[in-house]
Structure formats: C-alpha cells, structure tokens
Amino acid sequence: MTVSEPGPARELVREADVQFENLARQAHAVRFGIWVFLASELLLFAGLFALYTAYRTEYSAGFIEGIRHAELAIGTINTSLLVISSYTAAAALRAIRRDAPRATLAWLGVTLALGIVFLALKGLEYSHHAADGALPGAYYAFRELPGHGGQLFFTLYYFMTGLHVLHLAAAVLVLAWLAWRVSRRRTTAAYHADLEGGVLYWHLVDCIWIFLYPLFYLLA
Amino acid sequence: MTSYLDDNRGLMSWLATRDHKRIGIMFLIATSGALLLGGVFALVLRIELLDPGKLFLSAMDYNRMFTHHGVVMVFLFMVPVIPSVFGNFFLPIMLGAPDLAFPRLNLASFYVYCAGAVIMIAAMWFGGIDTGWTFYAPYSTTSPTAVAAGTFGVFVVGVSSILTGVNFIATTHTMRAKGMRWTGMPLFVWSIYATAIIQVLATPVLGLSVLLVAVDHAWSLGIFDPDMGGDPVLFQHLFWFYSHPAVYIMILPAMGVVSEVVCTFSRNPPASYRAIALSSLGIAFIGFLTWGHHMFVAGMSLFDIGAFGILSMFVAIFSAIKVFTWTATLRHGAVWVTTPMLYFFGFMFLFVFGGMTGVALATSSLDIHWHDTYFVVAHFHFIMVGGTLTMYLAALHYWFPKMFGRMYPRRWSIVGATAVILGFIFTFTPQFLLGNAGMPRRYWSYPADYQWLHILSTAGASILAMGLALNFGYLVWALFRGPRAERNPWSSRSYEWLAPTPPPLHNFDEPLVIRRGPYDYHLPE
Numbered sequence: 006m007t008v009s010e011p012g013p014a015r016e017l018v019r020e021a022d023v024q025f026e027n028l029a030r031q032a033h034a035v036r037f038g039i040w041v042f043l044a045s046e047l048l049l050f051a052g053l054f055a056l057y058t059a060y061r062t063e064y065s066a067g068f069i070e071g072i073r074h075a076e077l078a079i080g081t082i083n084t085s086l087l088v089i090s091s092y093t094a095a096a097a098l099r100a101i102r103r104d105a106p107r108a109t110l111a112w113l114g115v116t117l118a119l120g121i122v123f124l125a126l127k128g129l130e131y132s133h134h135a136a137d138g139a140l141p142g143a144y145y146a147f148r149e150l151p152g153h154g155g156q157l158f159f160t161l162y163y164f165m166t167g168l169h170v171l172h173l174a175a176a177v178l179v180l181a182w183l184a185w186r187v188s189r190r191r192t193t194a195a196y197h198a199d200l201e202g203g204v205l206y207w208h209l210v211d212c213i214w215i216f217l218y219p220l221f222y223l224l225a
Numbered sequence: 226m227t228s229y230l231d232d233n234r235g236l237m238s239w240l241a242t243r244d245h246k247r248i249g250i251m252f253l254i255a256t257s258g259a260l261l262l263g264g265v266f267a268l269v270l271r272i273e274l275l276d277p278g279k280l281f282l283s284a285m286d287y288n289r290m291f292t293h294h295g296v297v298m299v300f301l302f303m304v305p306v307i308p309s310v311f312g313n314f315f316l317p318i319m320l321g322a323p324d325l326a327f328p329r330l331n332l333a334s335f336y337v338y339c340a341g342a343v344i345m346i347a348a349m350w351f352g353g354i355d356t357g358w359t360f361y362a363p364y365s366t367t368s369p370t371a372v373a374a375g376t377f378g379v380f381v382v383g384v385s386s387i388l389t390g391v392n393f394i395a396t397t398h399t400m401r402a403k404g405m406r407w408t409g410m411p412l413f414v415w416s417i418y419a420t421a422i423i424q425v426l427a428t429p430v431l432g433l434s435v436l437l438v439a440v441d442h443a444w445s446l447g448i449f450d451p452d453m454g455g456d457p458v459l460f461q462h463l464f465w466f467y468s469h470p471a472v473y474i475m476i477l478p479a480m481g482v483v484s485e486v487v488c489t490f491s492r493n494p495p496a497s498y499r500a501i502a503l504s505s506l507g508i509a510f511i512g513f514l515t516w517g518h519h520m521f522v523a524g525m526s527l528f529d530i531g532a533f534g535i536l537s538m539f540v541a542i543f544s545a546i547k548v549f550t551w552t553a554t555l556r557h558g559a560v561w562v563t564t565p566m567l568y569f570f571g572f573m574f575l576f577v578f579g580g581m582t583g584v585a586l587a588t589s590s591l592d593i594h595w596h597d598t599y600f601v602v603a604h605f606h607f608i609m610v611g612g613t614l615t616m617y618l619a620a621l622h623y624w625f626p627k628m629f630g631r632m633y634p635r636r637w638s639i640v641g642a643t644a645v646i647l648g649f650i651f652t653f654t655p656q657f658l659l660g661n662a663g664m665p666r667r668y669w670s671y672p673a674d675y676q677w678l679h680i681l682s683t684a685g686a687s688i689l690a691m692g693l694a695l696n697f698g699y700l701v702w703a704l705f706r707g708p709r710a711e712r713n714p715w716s717s718r719s720y721e722w723l724a725p726t727p728p729p730l731h732n733f734d735e736p737l738v739i740r741r742g743p744y745d746y747h748l749p750e
Contacts (some may be wrong), residue, residue: 023324024317024324033399034327038394041390045390051430052466056448056459056463059456060454064454156454157454
C-alpha cells in the first residue's frame with residue numbers, strides 16, 4: 006500500500022516492506038519487536054543486579070564504605086542529565102508526530118549532547134577513581150579502603166557502569182543515525198516506528214541508570 | 226512461479242539474501258558442519274577411552290577435546306539447529322506470511338552466529354579450552370588456555386540467538402494469516418514460540434556470565450575468585466539460570482517436530498491440541514525455576530535442595546502430558562511408518578528413558594551418588610541430544626521434499642535411521658552402567674574393570690557415526706539426483722504443504738486463506 010499523504014515535496018513516498026500488508030502493520034511489528042528486545046536487555050542487567058545483591062549481603066560494610074567514596078556530585082549531575090535527556094527524546098518523538106522535522110532534529114541534538122556530556126563526566130569520574138588506585142580486580146590498590154568488600158564494590162562498579170556506558174554509547178550512535186534519517190526525510194510523520202524504537206531504547210538506558218545511581222552513590 | 230532456489234543465482238544471491246528460506250538453508254549448512262566437527266571430537270574421545278591409560282592423547286589434550294566437543298555441540302549445534310533451520314524456514318510459511326517480520330535482522334543473526342563460531346573455533350585452534358563446556362569458575366578464570374576468546378565466542382553466538390528469538394516472537398504475534406487464531410497455529414509454531422521466549426529471557430543471563438568469565442580471564446577481575454573475595458558458586462547460579470532453560474531451548478523445538486510428524490503419519494489430529502501447546506509453555510516457565518538441581522553438592526541448604534528437586538520433577542509432569550498425548554494421537558489412526566516415524570519411535574524411547582533417569586537425578590539422595598559421573602552424561606545425552614538429534618533428522622526427512630523439491634531413497638533412509646537410533650542407544654546405555662558403578666565424568670584414565678563398558682560405548686559410537694555418514698551421503702545425493710517430489714507427498718493437512726514445492730520467494734502464489742485447521746484430517750485437503 007502506498008502512503009501518499011501531503012508532505013514536504015522532497016519527502017520519499019514510503020511503502021511498507023514486502024512482508025507487511027501495510028505500514029501500520031509494519032509499525033506495529035517494529036514496536037512489538039523493540040519491546041521484546043528491551044525485555045532481553047533488562048535480563049542482561051538483572052544478572053548483574055543479582056550479583057550486586059549477593060555480594061552486598063556478604064560484604065555490606067565494604068559496600069557502604071565504597072559508596073561513601075563515590076563521586077556523589079558527578080553522579081547526581083549525570084542522573085539529572087539523563088532524566089532531562091529522556092524528556093527531550095520524548096519531545097523529539099512528539100515533534101515528528103506533528104510532522105515537524107526541524108524541531109525533531111533540534112530535540113534529538115539536545116538529547117545527543119546530554120548523552121555525550123554524561124559520557125565525558127563518567128570518564129572524568131573513572132579517572133578520579135583510577136588516580137586513587139580504586140581499580141577493578143587484581144589492580145585494586147585503594148589505600149583508604151583495603152579488603153575484599155571495597156575491591157568487589159569497585160569491580161562491580163566498573164563492570165556495571167561500564168556496561169551501561171557501552172549501552173549509552175550505542176544509544177548515542179542509534180539516535181545519531183535516526184537523526185540522519187529524519188534529516189533525509191526517511192523517518193517521517195507517516196512512518197516513524199524506527200525513531201520510536203530508538204527513543205524507547207534511550208529510555209531503557211536511562212531507566213537502568215536510575216537503578217545504578219542509588220546502588221553506587223546513595224544507599225550507604 | 227520460480228522456486229526460492231531458482232529465483233536468483235550466484236553465490237552473492239545467497240550470502241546477501243533476506244529470504245527466510247535461504248537463511249534457513251545457510252543455517253542448515255552451518256549447524257550440520259558443527260555437528261560434523263563436534264562428532265569428530267566425540268569420536269576422538271571415544272577412541273582414546275578404549276584404553277584405561279594413554280592411547281594417543283595427553284591428559285591435557287583430552288581435557289581440551291571434551292570441552293571442544295561440548296562447546297561445539299551445545300552452542301553451535303543443539304541450541305540453534307531446529308529454531309534457526311526449520312523454525313526459520315517454516316514458521317513464516319505455517320503462519321501464511323511472506324517472510325519473517327525482520328528479514329535483515331534475520332540475516333544479521335546468521336552472520337553474528339558465524340562470527341561467534343569463528344571466534345570459538347579460533348580459540349580452540351590457538352590454545353584450546355580445557356574447562357568443560359560449563360566454564361566453572363574459579364578454574365576457568367585462571368586456566369592457561371584460551372578461555373577468554375572461547376567464552377566471548379559463546380557470548381556472540383548468544384546475541385545471534387536473542388536476535389532470532391525477537392524475530393520469531395514478533396512474527397508470531399503480528400504476521401499470522403487472516404483468520405488464523407492462536408489456537409489455530411500448527412503445533413510446531415507453538416514450540417518455536419515458547420523456545421523464542423526462553424531464548425530472549427535466558428540467553429542474556431548466560432551472555433552476561435560468560436562475559437564475566439571472559440573479562441575475568443583477560444584482566445583478572447576476580448569476580449568469582451575467592452582470593453579476591455569472590456564466590457565461585459555464584460557463577461554456577463548465574464550460569465545454570467540460563468543453561469538449564471537452555472536444555473528446553475534444545476528440546477522444545479524437537480517436541481514441535483514430534484507433534485507435526487505424529488499427526489501427519491497417524492492421519493489424526495493431536496489427541497489434545499491444548500495439552501501439547503500449554504505444556505510447552507509450562508515447560509518454558511518451570512524451566513526457569515529448576516537451575517539449582519545442578520548444585521546439590523555445591524553447598525546448598527536442605528530446604529533449597531528439596532524445593533529445587535520438587536520443581537525439577539514438575540518438568541516430568543509436563544513432559545509426560547506430551548508423551549501421553551502423542552501416544553494417544555496414534556490411537557485409531559492410520560499409522561504410516563516412514564523414516565520420520567522411525568525417528569519418532571527412537572525419540573520416544575530415548576525421551577522416556579532419559580526423562581525417567583532425570584526424575585531419579587532430581588532426587589537429592591540419588592543425585593549425590595550419581596553427581597559428576599557418567600550416569601549424568603548418559604542422562605543428558607539420552608534426553609537432550611537424543612531428543613534433538615533424532616528430531617533434527619526427523620525434521621530433515623519430513624520436510625526435505627518441501628525444502629528441496631526432491632525425494633530421498635526410502636530404503637537407505639530406513640537403514641540410516643536404524644543405525645542412528647541403535648547406535649545411539651548402544652553408545653550411552655553402557656555409560657549409565659559406568660556411572661552407576663562410580664566412573665566419574667571427564668576422566669582421562671580409569672581402572673581396567675571399566676574397560677569393557679567403554680569398548681561397548683565406543684562400538685556404539687561408531688555405529689552412530691556410520692548412520693550419520695549414511696544420512697549425509699544419500700541426502701546430498703538426493704539433493705541433485707533424487708526424484709522430484711510432489712507438493713504434498715505425505716498428504717498432510719498442515720499449512721506449509723499448501724505452498725508450492727519448493728516454495729517461491731514469498732511462499733504462496735496468493736495469500737493463504739484459512740478455511741480449516743492444520744489437523745483437520747476428516748476434511749478433504
């Protein structure tokens with residue numbers, strides 16, 4: 006089925022992929038697939054949350070001390086950056102639905118900038134910890150907090166926030182690609198299930214951080 | 226219309242295809258290659274074990290060999306084979322869809338699988354892996370072999386499995402033909418759907434645990450190392466949280482094949498469609514709650530042991546529902562004994578016998594005696610490998626005419642099936658006896674008293690290998706020289722047989738209209 010709603014002159018006429026009856030079915034399938042994928046991603050982190058729970062039960066004193074040495078200021082700023090970015094990502098989606106590609110691009114740009122600042126601050130935070138000798142595993146040499154509790158705390162800190170950083174970096178790449186698609190009028194008001202998927206993924210990365218933040222900065 | 230095989234020619238038309246059928250065929254080649262490789266490793270092990278001492282492998286090479294056998298067979302053959310080959314090929318056709326929901330993702334999942342396989346095989350070639358396919362910490366994090374690369378390869382193959390699962394779930398939900406309700410889907414679709422749910426929910430946890438081992442091995446993270454405060458048993462929990470459901474990833478698709486084969490060749494609807502479909506979901510669900518039975522001797526409270534034991538036995542209830550439903554389907558049917566049916570009989574024997582030993586193993590007092598012996602090896606080979614291997618071959622013989630438009634020589638296929646089934650039973654029955662007599666698994670040398678059982682087992686393995694080689698030989702012959710097959714040589718009522726043989730690019734000449742159920746044998750085709 007061809008979509009021939011009025012739009013900007015340069016807009017490509019978008020047809021559904023051959024396996025779908027129409028664009029609406031295709032959008033439905035894409036949305037559904039993304040939700041299933043998000044469930045899978047959650048389970049990836051679930052294993053790590055289980056690991057954290059087990060070790061925190063075993064070494065609660067070390068973990069509490071570890072949290073006292075966290076960079077609370079950077080963590081809090083980063084949390085607010087991500088929360089705001091989730092709003093701006095949602096605003097981008099709203100803009101594409103109103104058929105406003107320029108506004109969409111602007112909101113996506115802000116979202117990407119917030120994500121990149123998060124990554125930069127995270128890098129700064131890692132370098133502070135590294136300077137203190139708070140490194141993971143066998144390289145752990147943090148004099149203020151000797152013992153296995155602190156060592157495991159920082160190992161998990163690096164692994165869990167590191168995996169989150171990888172996810173955020175992937176989300177930045179995905180949103181940048183989607184911004185390119187919006188700018189080329191491939192993602193439009195008529196069909197934007199891909200942008201919806203990208204934004205949902207962004208929200209997931211944000212939500213995971215919402216759980217990491219208390220575990221590594223607050224629950225002392 | 227031109228069939229999918231002739232639609233486009235040349236190597237690139239295959240390598241860059243988005244057609245689910247061609248991707249299924251590529252998976253068939255890749256997973257069958259894995260079966261061959263894993264089989265060669267198994268034969269090397271069996272030959273070495275002919276002698277109580279050293280025959281030709283050093284102890285270290287023996288450790289590598291059983292690890293390679295397990296890793297290749299589990300992650301490259303058994304987990305992907307039925308979903309990625311037959312699920313890929315037939316799920317869309319059975320749903321009346323022109324393709325899967327995400328064809329590009331499907332192709333990507335094939336290449337991700339290949340990348341993972343290459344990483345794993347490279348790790349085996351350079352340095353090898355000697356930890357066993359379970360990668361138990363803390364040994365796996367300090368082993369001098371290429372554990373980091375090997376486990377990373379497993380992680381990559383896991384990503385492929387997740388992508389396939391996402392695709393199957395989305396396709397089943399959104400692409401059923403007009404008029405096809407959930408309870409009107411062929412049972413094979415149900416089993417692939419239940420499998421896909423486990424793939425999506427359990428694989429990330431395995432991916433995570435092997436990733437932790439990989440990172441730990443590469444940069445001594447010490448997460449599971451007691452020297453750094455870590456707890457090795459935690460690894461076992463994370464690992465089995467996936468790997469136990471993974472057992473059902475391997476067996477559920479096989480059960481789907483059983484349902485199709487038994488209905489077609491008894492010319493009967495399933496004795497209870499609902500019982501078969503819902504017991505699949507029941508197994509998928511309960512499979513997530515049984516992982517602890519792998520750790521009865523690893524330090525666990527008596528309460529947990531009891532709970533995990535009882536939960537594990539629930540699996541037997543759902544499995545028994547299936548076994549009885551299949552048997553009841555034969556009743557009053559016009560049973561037609563074909564090659565797929567022979568594999569069905571073989572499956573029933575292996576599955577019931579393997580399943581009963583599973584219930585015995587779930588009993589903690591018995592498990593303590595049998596733990597880490599050949600009894601466990603024989604148990605999981607019977608149920609998991611026996612189930613999957615026989616149904617992989619049954620599916621191949623059942624759907625071969627539809628997939629390739631050719632028929633294979635019946636007589637040879639009956640000889641092949643007999644050799645495979647008898648060879649299999651012959652290989653593993655002595656191993657039950659060995660385990661019960663106290664022979665631990667993964668041992669390179671053993672007291673001479675056990676030798677006659679090992680010789681019997683190796684003899685069985687050679688019959689099995691000859692049976693598989695025979696299968697391979699006449700199937701390749703039939704691919705090019707076999708007589709042309711009709712559209713529906715088995716007079717089945719299932720929807721895939723409504724498509725032309727072999728199916729054209731988008732499966733049906735005109736959209737499939739559902740006028741009857743997939744098992745309505747009282748109605749004309």
